[in-house]
Amino acid sequence: xxxxxxxxxxxxxxxxxxxxxxxxxxxxxxxxxxxxxxxxxxxxxxxxxxxxxxxxxxxxxxxxxxxxxxxxxxxxxxxxxxxxxxxxxxxxxxxxxxxxxxxxxxxxxxxxxxxxxxxxxxxxxxxxxxxxxxxxxxxxxxxxxxxxxxxxxxxxxxxxxxxxxxxxxxxxxxxxxxxxxxxxxxxxxxxxxxxxxxxxxxxxxxxxxxxxxxxxxxxxxxxxxxxxxxxxxxxxxxxxxxxxxxxxxxxxxxxxxxxxxxxxx
Amino acid sequence: xxxxxxxxxxxxxxxxxxxxxxxxxxxxxxxxxxxxxxxxxxxxxxxxxxxxxxxxxxxxxxxxxxxxxxxxxxxxxxxxxxxxxxxxxxxxxxxxxxxxxxxxxxxxxxxxxxxxxxxxxxxxxxxxxxxxxxxxxxxxxxxxxxxxxxxxxxxxxxxxxxxxxxxxxxxxxxxxxxxxxxxxxxxxxxxxxxxxxxxxxxxxxxxxxxxxxxxxxxxxxxxxxxxxxxxxxxxxxxxxxxxxxxxxxxxxxxxxxxxxxxxxx
Numbered sequence: 208x209x210x211x212x213x214x215x216x217x218x219x220x221x222x223x224x225x226x227x228x229x230x231x232x233x234x235x236x237x238x239x240x241x242x243x244x245x246x247x248x249x250x251x252x253x254x255x256x257x258x259x260x261x262x263x264x265x266x267x268x269x270x271x272x273x274x275x276x277x278x279x280x281x282x283x284x285x286x287x288x289x290x291x292x293x294x295x296x297x298x299x300x301x302x303x304x305x306x307x308x309x310x311x312x313x314x315x316x317x318x319x320x321x322x323x324x325x326x327x328x329x330x331x332x333x334x335x336x337x338x339x340x341x342x343x344x345x346x347x348x349x350x351x352x353x354x355x356x357x358x359x360x361x362x363x364x365x366x367x368x369x370x371x372x373x374x375x376x377x378x379x380x381x382x383x384x385x386x387x388x389x390x391x392x393x394x395x396x397x398x399x400x401x402x403x404x405x406x407x408x409x410x411x412x413x414x415x416x417x418x419x420x421x422x423x424x425x426x427x428x429x430x431x432x433x434x435x436x437x438x439x440x441x442x443x444x445x446x447x448x449x450x451x452x453x454x455x456x457x458x459x460x461x462x463x464x465x466x467x468x469x470x471x472x
Numbered sequence: 473x474x475x476x477x478x479x480x481x482x483x484x485x486x487x488x489x490x491x492x493x494x495x496x497x498x499x500x501x502x503x504x505x506x507x508x509x510x511x512x513x514x515x516x517x518x519x520x521x522x523x524x525x526x527x528x529x530x531x532x533x534x535x536x537x538x539x540x541x542x543x544x545x546x547x548x549x550x551x552x553x554x555x556x557x558x559x560x561x562x563x564x565x566x567x568x569x570x571x572x573x574x575x576x577x578x579x580x581x582x583x584x585x586x587x588x589x590x591x592x593x594x595x596x597x598x599x600x601x602x603x604x605x606x607x608x609x610x611x612x613x614x615x616x617x618x619x620x621x622x623x624x625x626x627x628x629x630x631x632x633x634x635x636x637x638x639x640x641x642x643x644x645x646x647x648x649x650x651x652x653x654x655x656x657x658x659x660x661x662x663x664x665x666x667x668x669x670x671x672x673x674x675x676x677x678x679x680x681x682x683x684x685x686x687x688x689x690x691x692x693x694x695x696x697x698x699x700x701x702x703x704x705x706x707x708x709x710x711x712x713x714x715x716x717x718x719x720x721x722x723x724x725x726x727x728x729x730x731x732x733x734x735x736x737x
Contacts, residue, residue: 257698261690281697282706290698297695301713310709311699346717363699 209272209288209370210234211256211403216267218248218255218428225251225262227428233371233403238417240406242439243425244447249407250294252425253373256405257291258284271371286315290369292360294376294407299347304359305329307347308366315367325366332365335395337388353380361392372396372404378413390416411439426450473544476508478522478529480549483508491516505530517542519723524549524574532557535564537587543568544721550575557582560590560617569719571728572598583610585617592619597715599731600631600656608637616647624714627658628735638669639679646676656685657714708736 211233218226225248233239241249255262256269258281268275276284299307308329313320329343336358348356357377364372374393378386394417397404406417414436422439424432424447431450432438475486476494483496483506491514497507505528512518512535524547531554535541543566552574558566560583583592598604610619619639627633639650654666666683688710696706715728 254694257694259694280703281694282700282702285698285700293695293698297691299692299695299710299713301715301717302709306712307696307699307709310705311696311701314702314705315700346713367699 208235209403210270211289211371211405212270212273213252213256214268214270216252216255216269217265218251218262219265220251220262224265225428226255228267229429231405231423231430233405235370235403236397236401237421238397238404238406238419239421239423240408240414240419240439241423241425241430242408242442244451247426248428249425250375253291253375253405253407256284256373257281257289282314285367285369288368288370290364290367290372292357292364292372292374292377294379296348296356296360298349298351300349302347303344304347305343308343308363311363312366329362329366332362335365335392336362338362354382354385357381357389358385361389361396365392365396368400370400370402372402374404374406376407376409378408378410386412387416389413393417411443414439424450473517473519475519475521476510478508478520478524480523480525480527481506489516490514492518504528508532510534512536512539512541515540517544519543519721520545520547522547522549522552524552524554526551528553530555530557532559533566534559535561535566535590537562537564540565540567543570544724545570546573546724546727547571547577548573552577552579554578555580555582557584558592559584559586560592562587563589565591565593567593568595569721569724570594570596571715571719571724572596572600572604573727573731576602576604578603578605579607581606581608583608583619584613585611585619586613588614588616590614590617592621594619594621594623595718596623596625597719597728598625598633599715599735600625600627600633601629602631604631604633606633606635608635610637610639610650612639612641612645612648612650615645617645618649618651620649620651621653622718623654623656624717625656626711626715627656627660627662627664629660630662631658631660632662632664633658634665634667636667636669637681638671640671641674641677641679643673645674648674648677648679650677650679652681652683654681654683655714657687657711658685659687704736708732711736 213231216226216229243249312325422434423430474488474492477484493511495509507530510533621637623635625633633656635654637652641648652668656664658664664685668681668683670679672679693706
């Protein structure tokens with residue numbers, strides 16, 4: 208059993224506060240979903256957990272199995288079992304998918320790394336994700352379609368076997384078939400590994416495949432509401448307006464959208 | 473494969489077929505320049521294995537009508553001054569894959585796309601550890617001619633690299649494609665310079681250039697580290713990709729990998 212605990216975390220970039228006393232705990236076997244309007248710090252949260260030093264932590268702590276990981280580097284966090292599937296995976300010319308994964312897996316498994324086992328596992332996981340055989344020999348994410356990039360993130364997850372999985376809008380850019388493949392595979396991995404999952408999404412459709420135990424609404428850098436799956440449906444129908452600061456609410460007037468704070472000007 | 477070995481002051485022809493005519497004059501008295509003249513009559517592969525020591529060479533390669541020439545060139549030694557002159561006739565193509573492993577080099581590369589539909593693909597890699605100076609001049613002397621120039625250089629130790637690429641398209645030479653991509657990964661505090669010049673006097677022309685001096689991007693390193701690679705492993709993988717991309721000649725790949733391992737092994 209593992210747990211990831213985020214305690215009173217405040218994060219800034221320059222003068223701008225992005226996370227404000229943020230709290231969350233993810234345990235093995237749990238699926239948490241964070242939803243919220245664009246630009247309120249959801250992706251930042253995941254990058255900060257992973258150790259991206261673009262952001263400054265001004266307060267709070269991140270604990271993995273009750274030990275602070277703030278002083279750990281990005282790779283150290285990955286090697287204790289935290290995995291971040293990016294919304295926009297980076298393209299790297301000249302580095303093949305196979306070389307990349309082999310280096311990552313041999314780093315993680317050190318002396319226990321067996322090349323033949325790696326190849327078999329890679330082929331089997333590629334089949335599960337319905338990826339072509341040549342896919343693994345192509346340059347990392349170069350020329351991949353949106354769906355292939357996301358499947359590649361899930362392939363990496365399979366190969367690295369993390370115990371805490373962070374997925375940032377893994378459903379964006381996926382067609383209905385790919386969405387099902389990605390959703391089913393994340394669910395299967397969770398069932399096999401009993402990992403904890405923190406999922407960021409804007410849409411219900413992914414959650415039809417990956418059933419969340421907790422749904423959190425995030426606004427202005429903190430969680431303002433937590434519920435179960437029913438909350439997703441409520442958000443789909445009603446949006447985020449009731450959770451937003453009044454100055455940022457939008458109201459439909461005819462065909463115009465007018466910000467509350469501008470109406471009195 | 474046709475092979476020409478330049479070993480200091482000696483030129484050795486190995487496995488030269490009838491598809492290539494080679495003539496040479498060693499150490500012309502006035503300036504101490506050795507000259508090699510090559511005429512390519514049929515589709516060919518040509519391997520240049522160059523070991524140079526304080527030598528000056530002039531290498532002229534003319535490719536006949538409707539002929540494709542693939543050149544694989546590897547250099548080592550020190551203090552080289554080489555001038556190349558590539559002459560392309562109607563519908564001829566040169567695909568050039570070149571790696572520099574010398575210490576201190578000055579090159580002048582002149583490309584004359586003299587007749588219609590000729591095409592020059594230049595793919596160059598180097599680990600620059602002292603002064604390296606490359607001056608490329610590409611003359612699109614006829615309409616519908618293409619040039620694709622790609623320089624990937626890693627600057628280390630006492631490396632000071634300068635690349636100047638000047639592409640010329642005169643008025644009336646319609647339908648030309650002119651492309652330059654120049655990148656120096658500078659791992660020192662030494663000054664490096666890229667001077668990309670496009671002298672285009674014709675509206676009907678597709679011209680692009682990119683020039684970048686710096687390290688690998690933070691996003692690339694974060695992505696690799698987030699899969700458990702240490703910063704050193706991430707850099708080594710990126711350097712491998714940067715220096716090996718587009719190359720498929722086994723001997724060249726082995727040589728480049730050996731040199732990479734000397735620095736990042």
